[in-house]
Amino acid sequence: MNLKELAEHLQLSPTTVSRALNGYPEVREETRRRVCAAAAALHYQPSHNARQLATGRSSTIAHVIQRSQHAALGAGFADSFEGFSDASSQQGFDTQLSVVDDDQEEVFYRELAASRRVDGVVLHAPTVNDERIKLLDELGLPFVVHGRSDVHVEYSWLDVNNRRAICRATDFLLDLGHQHIALLNGPEHMNFAARRRLGYIDAIKARGQGVEDRTMFSGSLTEAYGYNTTEKLLNNSPQVSAIVVCGIVPAFGALRALQTRGMTAGKDYSIVAFDDQLSHLQNSGDIPLFTSVRSSLRQAGTRIIELLIERITNPNSAHKGVLWEAELLVGQSTGRPPKAASTNGIQARDND
Amino acid sequence: MNLKELAEHLQLSPTTVSRALNGYPEVREETRRRVCAAAAALHYQPSHNARQLATGRSSTIAHVIQRSQHAALGAGFADSFEGFSDASSQQGFDTQLSVVDDDQEEVFYRELAASRRVDGVVLHAPTVNDERIKLLDELGLPFVVHGRSDVHVEYSWLDVNNRRAICRATDFLLDLGHQHIALLNGPEHMNFAARRRLGYIDAIKARGQGVEDRTMFSGSLTEAYGYNTTEKLLNNSPQVSAIVVCGIVPAFGALRALQTRGMTAGKDYSIVAFDDQLSHLQNSGDIPLFTSVRSSLRQAGTRIIELLIERITNPNSAHKGVLWEAELLVGQSTGRPPKAASTNGIQARDND
């Protein structure tokens, strides 16, 4: 069933039928009703392709993921895509997903733009200085960055205040009296990880202390990374009594390392995690397992699509940057440092 | 730059240019080279939409995920989609993703078919008796099921031999001498979970033992589920000395429950997990953490796309069912039951 057939069946021209279905005003209300009824009855559904060709828009949003950064999204994939898909389909957009080899990404974007197969792109996991942003800007393809990058181009983005979040997490541990706090960060060529590192340093320096390279780690946020790194810390850095872990997955790994040694989180050792609120690794309940700074990946997905659609429909509007604050949630995994390592000095300043 | 412009620039007709680019034989080799060179030089890229309309194919594969089953995919999302996306793009197909509310799924499929916006569909997480299969069959939309369903329709599918895998896992524990083994299954309205349950029962019954409802659990495969259920077992079922956990995520939860009690997996209690080989929750190394039956979700994704493309290109070909066997991998999480609970009876039969 196509438009022409439907029109013939209704004894109307395709023009009128098209207008009736698409809500144009130049059509009598009675006619519109008749058309809509027939369309429903005959299960008429306009051809997506034809409409796309005629209008020049594809009603599709692309998500391009570099293979190397694939792990970075890893556990959060499902949750963020629920957000993306929901918001997109609500506005009539399809969600397209491509995992692309790093060295082919530029070509891929160029083809994407030239073939006009998508109306916009969500840029994921930006690096510290992400060249893709410049590229997309040049290509004139509407896009929104999930995260940020220190690049001299105007663009729209949504990010969590990673620096502040980790600063607060570290502060919280300092306030509890921990003197030596380690950082288990993500890969530091990623913008989010670089900012988290800064947040950690901010907090330490604010107390007049110095940071040490041996207690700052960077790596892919897997469970094994959390476990192995914590193991290493327990072996080599006995003065450390708390860690800030930049993901709930490695936090579980860190916890396992403690438990394997018979240690208890919150008593013998403290953990604060960055929690993206993954549905299969929930950290909730009366007293959540982990003390954490948290922010919903799913909600971020939804908002990003809103920003992108705004750019698509109005390409000349001003760029928008949205910064979300993470929420600090006190759970079971933190406590005062054990007496041996405890301190009596500067402590519990009346700080935010 | 469109085809017509390129043709004018080359002093050729659009027909010839189109044929040259698409590898048709009716074009002189020298002409083809000239055309290809110009296309590359001018960054010509055919319009996806126009091609789609002209050919009647969309070169897009849809993945429709019910919101309620979204969690079921959860942790494995990223990995399976890496497989899907890779295989698809290699064959020139785009990957489209939709999370759909359960009650709107039928309508969604009908629209998908009527609007001809995708060439095929991957059906995820089928239930025991999945009506969507019948629907897709009626709609004439090519599809492949990731998993299986007990439904009276011919269709193509790829599944892991869940029943056998869990049977082997259970057998392995029985061979070690465990007399009371609990099952932490997924949601049992899902086909994969129903089969796993059967595998568990197969193994127990084969030893002439009976299964008990109180030691068989069913639920969404989260970390918390693994933790809470194991907690419950430790409290209420002291005779149980081993568990079969149907996912690596809840297995971590189960492990945490043990460790929280100061118990050691592989010594005080045994765990066998079903491992989908998730990249952020790797279970590898010299001696993997968990004894597991495993199967790669990523590889499954790749193969499923192959099957689907076969159906798309040749809709009348015979349907194909692919059954993969999981691999049993012995790790640190299993051992003989502790002496108290140990047995001297039927043990270590020379069974597969």
Added chain:
DNA sequence: CGTCTCACTCAAAGCGCTTTGAATCAAGCT
């Protein structure tokens, strides 16, 4: 009564590609 509006409807021209059927021309055959 003639002219203007307004409300509605339509024919036709794209959108940018593929594909069919026909045209052209040189070479091969009788």
Added chain:
DNA sequence: AGCTTGATTCAAAGCGCTTTGAGTGAGACG
């Protein structure tokens, strides 16, 4: 020379929709 044949190339007809510009008739107005 006349007819095939095969190798190239092309003009034109779609694919199914949107959109422009024009047309129609009824009522309003001078």
